[in-house]
Amino acid sequence: MTRNGTETDRSREFDGDSVSESGSDSPSGAAPDPATPTFDTVDWTEYEGSRRLTRRNLAAVCSLCLYAALWASDRVVRSSHEPLLGLSRLDLTPTNVDWLFGLTLLAGFWAVVVPLWANPRLTRYYWRRIGRNRVAVASLAFLAAVFVVGLVGPFVLGYPQARWDLGHVPPVGFGGSWAHPFGTTRNGEDVLAITVVGMRVSMQVGLVATAISIGLSTVVGTTAAFVGGRVDDVLMRVVDLVMTFPSFFLVLFLVYVYGGNLFVLILILAVTTWGGQARLIRSEALQRSTETYITAAEAAGASRWFVIRRHVVPNVSNTIITAATLSIPVLILYEAVVAFLSFGDPGVWSWGRIIADGQTELATAWWVSTIPGIFLFLTVLAFNFLGDALRDALDPRHEVNRPR
């Protein structure tokens, strides 16, 4: 088959199928093209062997190593406390989610922030394009605020403490006081404190699960597109399976049997949702792979893996970032639904859990689930607006000639 002809999913909504403008001026700019056509023989072993240890790469690798070391030392300390870590018991407390969250942020920093920083011209260009969409800018600001409050807030407000004798207290303006501006739950926990802690947890769920599933789909998608042949066929049929499996039930069922531990839940969400993205990335990569700079690199004798890593992945990064932005809200909501079906993690306050928890008493204490619900709604909405804006901005084929 050729190009993205067999694309059957909603990827068309993202990529269309015209092989148009976007030339080799790879917009991510993260990788200066190493195969600038000269007629010398390129010593590929040198290129691939050295892995081009630029200062930035070195720093990234170092920071990851440092992080891994921190994690390992933490493990060692813990292992003395819990000597047996059976497979049947994935005893991965929220701390592990925190570690993964940190890793996700670190990866996000090196993969998104640093390249943008390094290319101020490109950054300004994107910013101008996104800036046209005022709602997207507002969304970005809102998300940044949520992110910061979620990270810092719990240290200021503390973890919600139950006051068993207090019971429901309505929010300010509805008969409550400023001691609990958002009111309290039936156990006397401060809804404001829960909302703030929930910000953090919901962000963790959304970001970590997305990071895992995007990682998986990038590997599968680009490999399938570029290696092609049998590998492509097999990988795409695997994707077919992942997509056709009634994953909603699979998620519920796995959570039913293996428990609603947040970490397990994140893993389950991640591995059941990568199919669509993999297809999308594959189709994007297929288009890129016909372009001249790839042909040039191949002609110059670069190995497949090298081409994938240096040319294909950076050039589909726009698609990847857009898909990631749009998958975060889906996963945040997914977690809420799981909590509604009473399979949530009882040890962690996520927005999903407080909303699900409060829904039984909506008739008597509306604020318990409504207030966090509004925050969840706005956050998810903001991600959706931002995702669409990013798609418009990052995909040059969606350049619009406004009819006037």
Added chain:
Amino acid sequence: MARYVCWRLLWAVVATCFVLTVTFGILSASPNPEASQAAWEAAQSGGDPTETREILEQRRGETGSIAEQYVDYMVSMATFDWGESFTYNEPVTTVIADAWVYSAITVIPATVLAVVLGFAIGLYSATHQYTKTDYAATFVAFFGISIPNFWFAIVLVLVFGELLGLTPISYDSEVPFWSLAHLSYLVLPITVLATSAIASEMRYARAEALEYVGAAWIKTARAKGISELQVTVRHVFRPALVPLITILIADVVGIIFATAYIVEVIFGIPGLGYVSYQALVRMDTPLVLATTLIPVFLTIVANLCQDVAYTMLDPRIDYEGGSR
């Protein structure tokens, strides 16, 4: 072409088998709630939990080894002799046929509504990018996917059902099927389902439209001096419509088995989503396998139809040329 279709059909069978096998594997590895509960009670009153569990397993025909059971089930699936549901003591086909109606009366109107609204918003949004009305329309489209639908459903019930008394609270299957009253029972479920599906239709329409808005034939059309509305409808909407039809099947299946489940649970509608989940939780193996089989097969065939449709519509695609 024919070879390609055959190959894909064969694949559909293989994939279905695979999914069924996985489902069976999960089921046989999980506790059976009924047997578990009975054994627990038996042990507490001094009885033999093992014996109790055996009695309950025997009732379900779960004798033999796992391998034997597996072969039995796969053969019965393949021969369309789907057997009787354990929990309902009725043929699996009857159970599915009954439940299907209830899902259809909510999912089909909801899908139609979502497509119409989604397309309207999508086209509008594409042609009026970054205007205030565009933001408002997009907000409407995103509303449904941004709100936890279980919460939305419960709030709707409390507000419209209980406080205002405008709609019934839960679904009542005794209401005459073709009646206005029946419609009043369906308003809330359809609203929840439709709002949750608008966004994806809107995105699709918008992406398609954006692509065509800049296309040469549109410019030609404009140059001819036709009105904007006609351009939108005839030259933007029409070409985008064809792939949509094939996409719908996959969409409907998706909605039934995720959103519809929540809606059915909350409104008490005995539809397919709810029945299949109950079957899963109660380890009703024949029913689980049948309810997994249908959507998987449908999705795979829908994918195939879509691919074939593309070939017919887009001469650039060639299936005979081998890969890449």
Added chain:
Amino acid sequence: MPSVGPSHLSRRTILAATSGGIAGIAGCFTDDDSSGDGDEDGSDNGTEPGEVDGDRAIRSEWIQAVPSEASNLSPYWVSDYASSLRIGLHLDGTYTLDENGDFYSLWVDDYENRGDEAYAFTLRDTLEWGRDYGAMTADDWVWFYHNVIDAEENWIGYLGRTDWSSVESVEAEDRRTFVVELEEPDPLFVKRPAMWGTSILPRALTEPYYEDWQDGDESAGEALNVSDEVVEFQYAGNLGPYGFERREIEDRYVATRNDDYYRRGTEPDADDWADAPYFERYVIRILPTQSTRLAELRSGGLTYTELPADQTQSFADDDGITVVSVPTPYNRIVVYNQRANGWEPLRNRGVRQALSMAIDKTTVVDDIFDGNAKVAHTFQPTYSEFYDDSRVTPFGEGESYDPGQARSLLTEELSSEYGYDGDALLGPDGEQVQLDLVYQTGETVYEDTGRYIADALGELGIAVDQRATPADVLFQRYAQQEDDSGNAVYNAGDRDEYTSSDDWDLMWSISLNTYPNSPGSNAPVFTETGSFNFFGYVPEDDLEELFSDAIAANDLETQRESFAEIFGILSRDQPLNFMVFDNRIHGYRQEVVHTESISPSWGYKDQTFWATEELHE
């Protein structure tokens, strides 16, 4: 919600549970020292018989909602609440127990105790099977005993066979009377679940299947239980208040008033039964979401549904609704894992006492269960005649709730490797002690109490990791053990050797029947080799002998004395924290008139409940 909650109680458990009240039940409701005023509020309302005058007209519909579909409709297979509810509409069963725990006649007109060793049961002479099966006679029962209970193999899959293990034989005396002979004298046989509440199928219906089975058809038992005749109750005749109309899967179950109901206008309580039942149609709706059920009840779409403990207050305040909060003999407990995969110090009685002392049961009852529960200090409700307050050692109520003392007791009892560093209790490895608390999902009170326990133990410097799973998963992963022959059982043997597959320390939310009628039935839980001692309790006293002595005693006084001693030992030993006895809470439309007073047997006469006016439409 797909939860495995109380809806999964089997017929036998429900029967055994409702057998509570014998002595002191009245006192239970009049004593005002209890903190729960919420439970009395709603129940003043028309629950006393004779209080409401008016004519018992027949109304059109009784609509009630349950969270889940029934799994079986054969009386031989029933194992869950939703199913027994439906079967109860068509088959009354032999007899039931009234608010005092005494025999109350249904099919069986009367019984005669022949020296505790044999009981003669006489059927009413108006009982008719459906179709052409004729009258129900003693012969049906004799055949049932010989070919179902006593058959060499359990061909029909009847779960209640163990209830009959003490029965020697069943023989017909005349057309209506049959005699049940016991292996050993048993003064309480009538209150045991063997005969009580039992329903059977007609001999003429069952026999052909039995013959098929004898001819080698292994699936004959299954074929009988799923046959249309059985699942549509075509055989039920006049034996129950309603006849089968139709069933919509996962949606509703509809039954219509039985015009020939045998119990109508008969003694005892002929007035109450004058025109029973008082509704033309009885509809059971399946509404999985709690908030939907409650909204329907509030707005008048339902006649009756059960209420969650934490939301009864708003219903009690609602004029349109009567709340009936009924005590149960079910003890909802926190189990201490004393097997090898639990925290080792839990084997020390002092440590268990310290933990129990740090958890305030009053908070749980008042703030979490909203008063719909009673504090428990031992494995017997206070109204049981086998409960002796003077022998019980309380932990976690009033003065016996003392975190400070708990902390010093803990320091005293733990080995010197443990110690406090500020507020944290450090283990031998220098890390804070962390315990795994597991409980089931499904009800908010489970989760809330779980968090309360975590908080309370946090005060003791112990970190608690909570995990919630559905009940069946909970049993499978934390309670079941594999014995030497590979079977999953709840006590495979030595606590050092056999453990559940997953580690745990505390298990909350499970609820066990305390059998206030026959406390001897609790031996499987509290003896070292008992079939239900999944938590590895090794009593210091010889409980095994105490139990067998108590059971064997043939006068009630000795029995009382022995059981009071056992329950005293248990309260001191704290093999588990007895936590609470929680209520079952019923919400009715206010028009419903009840014909019985509140007792653990609530609902034994619910087919005589009537309504002052049309309830729906």
